[in-house]
Amino acid sequence: MMKIEYTGAMDPRLCKAVLGETIPKLAEADPDVIYLDADLMNCIGTAKWAAAHPDRAINCGIAEANMVGVACGLASAGFKPIVHTFGPFASRRCYDQLFLSGGYARNSITVIGTDPGVTATMNGGTHMPFEDVALYRAIPGSTVIDATDPNMLESVLRQCVDRPGVKYIRVGRKQYATVYAPGSETPIGKAVTLREGSDAVIFAAGIMVHEAMQAAQALEAEGISAAVVDLFTIKPLDAEAVVSWAQKTGAVVVAENHNRNGGLYDAVTQVLSEECPVPCRCVAVEDEFGEVGPQGYLQKRFGLTAEHIAQQTCAVLERKK
């Protein structure tokens, strides 16, 4: 079942609550599921369950590279590790371990990197990954997901458990706008059309899906018909959907909470340059480092807003003429 339920309202469930409930549920349903964290259990509400289940939840301390190595060792013994830490430490800090002990050695693990991009807010630039997608995309056989809302988060986390390869889910811990109804299944690798349109298509992921929907509404008021497609699976990309929407509309905008280098924009334009070259624009971080501040400020600071998506849509339509 999948039901789109977008009104622009915020979801009452925080994503950290979803993690705190879903990880124990998955472990209870499958004795091979094992959860590892690096001193951040309290940040996603798993600490209490972990204390009661020391064989199912392993606190590795603040040692992310070791944690990933241990998880990969467990995977070789048939376990299905779910690993959590903040996004930068779940990517940069343990990259060679992810790449070799995970990808190359064919040890399958699921990694959750919380607070990607501007959702790192008050933790500031050191904690604000705009490059985690790029790193994970470069691991052969990997799966890379930027979760859209809490209901999707639950669905993709379930699907990752038995999926082979190195799987990465990036998600903020706080509030997201509801896009999918509770209980929805969002199959990994399948783009979801959230809004039909004929003049241009906006491909978005993560927090930018809500911004894209807002932008499309605003554009409609100006007589521009923009489709919105949720490309939450950045890898493997739903190339068919990307090409078909590019053909239908002839103008593409990509919106992501990530550096323009190496993320969704690269993934989409790579496909289009080979299959269907059309004018493209992006709304992404313009090769900058993060900084501290509230999310609203940071979204404006880095141009990750509905207004900017609308502007870029107009710009790409100029090119299409």
Add this chain to the structure above:
Amino acid sequence: MDEINVKKLRSFAVRIRMGTLEAIHSLGSGHLGGSLSIADVLAVLYGREMKVDPKNPGWPERDKLVCSKGHAGPAVYSTLANLGFIPYEELKTLNRPGTRLPSHCDRNKTPGVDMTTGSLGQGTSLAAGMALGDRLRGYSSRTFLIVGDGESNEGQVWEAFSFAAAKKLSNLVVLLDWNKRQLDGYTDDVLPMGDYVAKFNAFGFDTVKVDGNNVEELAKALERTRQGGDKPYAIILDTVKGAGIPEVAETVMNHSYTVDDDRFRRYMAGLEAQLQELEG
């Protein structure tokens, strides 16, 4: 041995706590516990041990501080504000849009902050490199490195310590904030690190353990590190996470802590009373 003005150092530590509280209260919450545990060592470092110049924060031959547990930024900023590196009022801009005072230390933003930290573990190697650089330049400067006990879970920390001992960096002083707690609670429950004194000695350090919330013990231990030699120094700071504000110290989960107006008033009153007792 220089005379130790205990009263002056204790007052400075209280003032560092006050500024830390100001900064975190202005935002409503922040990394209070780990900031408070190092207030005393910051007071002794900047009040007595380190040669620095608030008018010339980039002076190459200064002594340097790397607060590798970068989340204790508010305590560092308060120290720098008390010394005039930055205006005191600026403490209230912590984490505000465009601020020079982000939650984690940033050498490119704050005058007087010598190194960017926040990704735990990385400050240790940076400090080793800085100490080596000073030695290669022929400077008599020293580098002081504050490391969290939770932070010492990171393997990089021990790579840096091996390096520092191998290169005989006696101009490096490691201050390990043994406050027994990290984010998920007690360090002994998360990942017990064993006997730090034995560990540092085994790694080739000149090691002592002191009451890290006692300025007099700190001053004596730091004075010993002036003598050079061929080993880096380690001082294990036996501290309390949240030291100086009893209600915070008694809260086990005080890593990130809310400071509302009521708490602010009560905690500030407590600190003012401490100051009154010291300064009359």
